[in-house]
Amino acid sequence: MIAIxxxxxxxAIGAPMRYLMDRWVTVRTSGPSGSAAFPWGLLTVNVIGSAIAGPVxxxxxxxxxxxxxVGICGAFTTFSGFAWEVNGLRPxxxxxxxxxxxxxPVACTGAFLITYNMANWIGK
Structure with a gap:
């Protein structure tokens, strides 16, 4: 029960953090029409979440x-959001x-591996 x-x-903490960070970055990287040519907000949350997941x-x-x-990083990062954004970019x-x-995936894997290995090195 404690695990659940x-x-x-x-x-409940990670999901609103993801939404707020994604919107904050997207607003600042969107063109004059309000649409982004690349999902910078989603890339940002996934790289940050992957970097946090390493030491955790x-x-x-x-x-x-x-x-x-599982809770914070799992809700903060999102492959479904990535799929949604990429699908929207396709046309x-x-x-x-x-x-x-x-x-x-390359940026997220790199962020995870770097921070995971750094945490192992520092922790030993």
């Missing part, structure tokens, strides 16, 4: 890990679509 509560509470996975365990990793230009499809 930890995940639920974390998700390395340095925590149990219910705290569930709260931080605009294929190059943007393929760039987003390649950049997002």
């Amino acid at each position: 509560l930890a995940v639920t509470l974390g998700a 996975l390395s340095l925590t365990s149990g219910d705290l890990r569930l709260f931080l990793l 605009i230009t294929r190059m943007v679509f393929w760039s987003a499809l390649i950049v997002m």
